[in-house]
Amino acid sequence: MSLEKPVIIEESSNIRNSWYDKIEPPIRDVVKLLRENGFNTESSCGHDMYVQCQYAPDGEIQRLHYLLSSAGFKNYNIIVTHQVIGGNFLFIT
Numbered sequence: 001m002s003l004e005k006p007v008i009i010e011e012s013s014n015i016r017n018s019w020y021d022k023i024e025p026p027i028r029d030v031v032k033l034l035r036e037n038g039f040n041t042e043s044s045c046g047h048d049m050y051v052q053c054q055y056a057p058d059g060e061i062q063r064l065h066y067l068l069s070s071a072g073f074k075n076y077n078i079i080v081t082h083q084v085i086g087g088n089f090l091f092i093t
Contacts, residue, residue, distance in 0.1 A: 027051060037067055055080065 023031050024046025031044050031051055039060075044051040053064075061078055068076055082089065 033067070033071055034064075039064065039067075 020028055020032055026046035027044045031041050034041055040054040042052045042054060064078060
């Protein structure tokens with residue numbers, strides 16, 4: 001039994017660029033940087049200069065800090081919110 005080489009389907013650069021073109025220009029490069037490095041962005045705002053990402057545990061906050069500082073960002077906030085409802089730990093953002 002032999003394993004076949006997987007077929008890699010590359011995303012069209014036109015499709016990808018059109019998706020990023022819908023993001024406000026002031027924040028577009030940050031969203032692209034985060035998504036290309038494995039952070040799932042949920043929303044962003046170029047006017048307020050924020051990006052909301054899904055939380056990823058175990059060292060991801062440190063990796064996020066390293067990514068942003070390596071990209072030249074000097075002043076930013078990383079805010080993590082833990083939500084508990086009725087004594088149950090339900091949500092992390």
